[in-house]
Amino acid sequence: MINWANFISQCFNGLVLGALLALISSGLTIIYGTLGVLNLAHGAMFMLGGYAGWVAYSYTGSFIVAVIAGSMFVLVVGVVTERVIIRSFYARTPEDQLLVTFGLGIVFVETVRFFFGSLSKMVPPPPGLVGITPLGFMFYPTYRLALLAIVAAALLALYVVLYRTRIGMIVRAGIEDAVMVGSLGIDVYKVFMLVFGIGAMAAGFAGIVNAPVVSIAPDVGEAILVQTFVVVVIGGVGSFPGAVLGGLIAGEIISITSMFDPGYSYVMLFVAMTLVLVLRPYGLLGTAGRE
Amino acid sequence: MTKPDVTKNGGPAADGLSRRNLLRQAAATGAGIGAFSMGGAGNIQFIPAALAQNEPPMGTWPAGSQGPTVSIGATVPLTGTYAASGSDESKGMQLAVDHINEGHPLIKKIAPKVTKGLLGKQVKLLVADSAAKPNEAVQAQQTFINQNKIILMTGSTSSAVAVALNHFAEREKVLYVTAITGSNDTTGKDCVRYSFRQNFYGQTAAAAIGPVLLKQFGKNRKSAFMTPDYTYGHTVTKSVNDYLTQHGGWTMVTNQVSPLGTQDFSQYLTNIANSGAEFLLNVNWGRDAVLSIQQAKQFGIIPKMTLIVPYQTPFLAKEAGPELTAGVYAATDFWWTLEDKYPLAKMFVEAFDKKYGYKPEWGANNSYMQFAAWARMVSEAGSFYPPDIIKQYEKGETFPSTVGDVHFRPEDHQAVHPVIIVRGKKPSDMKNKEDYWEVLEVLPGAPLMQTPDAFGCKLGAYT
Numbered sequence: 001m002i003n004w005a006n007f008i009s010q011c012f013n014g015l016v017l018g019a020l021l022a023l024i025s026s027g028l029t030i031i032y033g034t035l036g037v038l039n040l041a042h043g044a045m046f047m048l049g050g051y052a053g054w055v056a057y058s059y060t061g062s063f064i065v066a067v068i069a070g071s072m073f074v075l076v077v078g079v080v081t082e083r084v085i086i087r088s089f090y091a092r093t094p095e096d097q098l099l100v101t102f103g104l105g106i107v108f109v110e111t112v113r114f115f116f117g118s119l120s121k122m123v124p125p126p127p128g129l130v131g132i133t134p135l136g137f138m139f140y141p142t143y144r145l146a147l148l149a150i151v152a153a154a155l156l157a158l159y160v161v162l163y164r165t166r167i168g169m170i171v172r173a174g175i176e177d178a179v180m181v182g183s184l185g186i187d188v189y190k191v192f193m194l195v196f197g198i199g200a201m202a203a204g205f206a207g208i209v210n211a212p213v214v215s216i217a218p219d220v221g222e223a224i225l226v227q228t229f230v231v232v233v234i235g236g237v238g239s240f241p242g243a244v245l246g247g248l249i250a251g252e253i254i255s256i257t258s259m260f261d262p263g264y265s266y267v268m269l270f271v272a273m274t275l276v277l278v279l280r281p282y283g284l285l286g287t288a289g290r291e
Numbered sequence: 292m293t294k295p296d297v298t299k300n301g302g303p304a305a306d307g308l309s310r311r312n313l314l315r316q317a318a319a320t321g322a323g324i325g326a327f328s329m330g331g332a333g334n335i336q337f338i339p340a341a342l343a344q345n346e347p348p349m350g351t352w353p354a355g356s357q358g359p360t361v362s363i364g365a366t367v368p369l370t371g372t373y374a375a376s377g378s379d380e381s382k383g384m385q386l387a388v389d390h391i392n393e394g395h396p397l398i399k400k401i402a403p404k405v406t407k408g409l410l411g412k413q414v415k416l417l418v419a420d421s422a423a424k425p426n427e428a429v430q431a432q433q434t435f436i437n438q439n440k441i442i443l444m445t446g447s448t449s450s451a452v453a454v455a456l457n458h459f460a461e462r463e464k465v466l467y468v469t470a471i472t473g474s475n476d477t478t479g480k481d482c483v484r485y486s487f488r489q490n491f492y493g494q495t496a497a498a499a500i501g502p503v504l505l506k507q508f509g510k511n512r513k514s515a516f517m518t519p520d521y522t523y524g525h526t527v528t529k530s531v532n533d534y535l536t537q538h539g540g541w542t543m544v545t546n547q548v549s550p551l552g553t554q555d556f557s558q559y560l561t562n563i564a565n566s567g568a569e570f571l572l573n574v575n576w577g578r579d580a581v582l583s584i585q586q587a588k589q590f591g592i593i594p595k596m597t598l599i600v601p602y603q604t605p606f607l608a609k610e611a612g613p614e615l616t617a618g619v620y621a622a623t624d625f626w627w628t629l630e631d632k633y634p635l636a637k638m639f640v641e642a643f644d645k646k647y648g649y650k651p652e653w654g655a656n657n658s659y660m661q662f663a664a665w666a667r668m669v670s671e672a673g674s675f676y677p678p679d680i681i682k683q684y685e686k687g688e689t690f691p692s693t694v695g696d697v698h699f700r701p702e703d704h705q706a707v708h709p710v711i712i713v714r715g716k717k718p719s720d721m722k723n724k725e726d727y728w729e730v731l732e733v734l735p736g737a738p739l740m741q742t743p744d745a746f747g748c749k750l751g752a753y754t
């Protein structure tokens with residue numbers, strides 16, 4: 001028995017969740033694609049964006065300021081992290097890179113816990129976006145609708161930067177062949193620093209715009225990190241369009257399965273990932289040889 | 292139901308028997324007890340008899356109580372979904388330990404034979420983070436046993452942890468007082484000789500809040516449940532739903548089961564929004580409860596459906612905001628305004644507030660009271676030998692607590708303890724910033740409880 005109102009509502013939920021996952025995953029995927037570093041601190045970046053935004057919100061009471069502060073703070077954290085720590089690990093084994101980013105994630109989470117405690121913090125949505133909007137088939141929280149638009153705009157901005165600017169061209173070239181980019185006289189380290197910063201900022205931005213939906217706590221990034229990895233695997237490592245497609249697919253799988261039994265939503269997500277790995281190991285929109 | 296006489300007059304637990312006789316008796320029945328006692332018995336063989344006083348060493352006895360201090364190992368969730376409650380609980384534990392060591396008047400009301408310290412020894416609390424995960428809790432307690440020779444374990448705040456530590460306690464022969472655990476199984480099918488639970492649980496919560504709900508909202512209503520996917524969630528939901536269906540003809544139209552630590556409840560809430568339910572019974576706990584309630588409001592489910600919290604989570608009103616908990620019925624174990632009714636509650640709330648700067652929630656009270664009860668049992672028994680302490684508990688003597696007189700049932704080691712029904716206050720009715728809940732009823736524990744064997748409890752051997 002399918003309740004159609006419920007089905008459409010769940011598809012809509014999937015769209016909102018998928019857009020959010022797409023944004024976080026695109027940050028992860030461009031970092032991995034360009035730098036070759038799998039950033040296990042990406043979930044912590046998501047969390048840091050939320051907290052930085054929350055601090056800004058508590059001082060100013062402005063949601064816009066919170067979003068800007070959250071994103072900028074994580075951009076700076078990303079740039080500094082790359083310059084001080086990650087750069088020393090490019091020449092080392094992937095295991096070392098995993099360990100150092102994993103450790104960084106723990107440091108960020110525990111630092112936040114030390115200063116702000118474990119109680120969750122709420123950033124309320126901006127005044128105009130409080131309440132519920134009737135969509136015909138269901139009532140939907142207004143802010144979640146707005147979130148869809150906000151995230152879509154952010155993805156569009158990321159697209160423009162990556163595909164319509166000179167720096168974006170260098171980044172995309174770096175994903176294909178970083179050595180070649182370097183030998184063309186471009187300072188790849190400067191590009192790497194920027195890419196790490198922008199990738200982190202995508203997560204930080206998602207962290208603060210998502211804060212009114214789920215509220216924030218020090219470990220809010222842990223669960224999202226796992227989902228993000230699945231998205232990147234499904235979409236194709238290093239592929240920005242792949243991250244968007246993978247995010248939407250993951251969001252819909254989780255939501256539609258939930259309609260029948262939420263207990264199986266993650267099972268189905270991993271089934272999908274396994275299928276992709278078996279049939280197309282480099283991901284739906286990935287390129288062979290990059291995985 | 293009154294306290295069964297057998298607990299007063301003895302059975303095998305009575306005073307008159309010497310420890311040697313008890314050992315002999317345990318040995319005679321031990322063959323049938325099974326694997327748990329085998330490990331313990333095996334260990335005993337290797338330790339020279341010269342170490343023992345009257346009995347062969349067992350667990351951390353007597354090594355753990357030979358120095359000037361005795362240690363308690365606590366594994367509480369300091370991170371993750373239940374972190375807020377875990378931190379509150381560890382504060383209650385620390386306060387109790389401080390009070391035992393200084394011979395505070397409150398602890399002496401509950402355990403009159405406590406002087407400064409316990410049987411002449413100072414008590415030390417060791418705390419580790421369990422993240423509410425059974426494997427991490429067991430590992431940390433194993434380390435405490437090996438390195439610190441702890442004589443008591445505590446901490447759970449996930450019944451999955453409590454059940455794991457129950458069996459661990461039985462195997463290691465080290466006493467365990469559970470801290471917060473709401474599953475029927477903890478003193479039901481997973482009960483053990485070495486563990487004691489103080490607080491309320493699924494069955495008593497259901498029997499306490501059920502009649503209040505039927506009286507308030509009438510019969511034949513439609514309910515939606517939100518259930519965390521582990522032993523606590525499943526047993527509480529079952530107990531509450533059974534009560535409402537059997538006594539009031541309510542129908543459960545949907546039960547949304549979510550994993551511990553869920554952050555986005557939109558999928559679950561969408562199913563509930565489309566289910567036609569009139570009441571939302573939210574069994575989620577800790578941050579899961581806070582998030583699911585906040586998001587239910589975002590989806591317009593609250594106030595369209597009436598929210599009911601059958602097993603209250605500490606800090607719910609503080610985190611979710613009193614606007615959301617206004618008018619919400621909940622069953623709980625303690626609320627600080629009970630200080631108007633119980634002098635011991637007043638002493639506890641004042642001491643806690645003075646040390647930590649806020650009013651204690653029920654987790655802190657539970658932590659304090661279970662240590663106070665343990666201190667009473669140890670000091671009355673005059674011994675750190677685990678079977679002596681267990682038998683002291685099993686006498687079932689009543690003793691004063693922050694919610695009136697309580698006692699432990701010898702058959703399943705569950706405290707007979709009142710359940711408190713509260714209703715959320717509107718922000719305009721709050722007399723101060725922590726005045727979130729109004730106490731409606733204090734229901735005596737005994738009539739709410741199942742018979743001790745109803746959930747399959749079979750306690751193990753003493754040694």
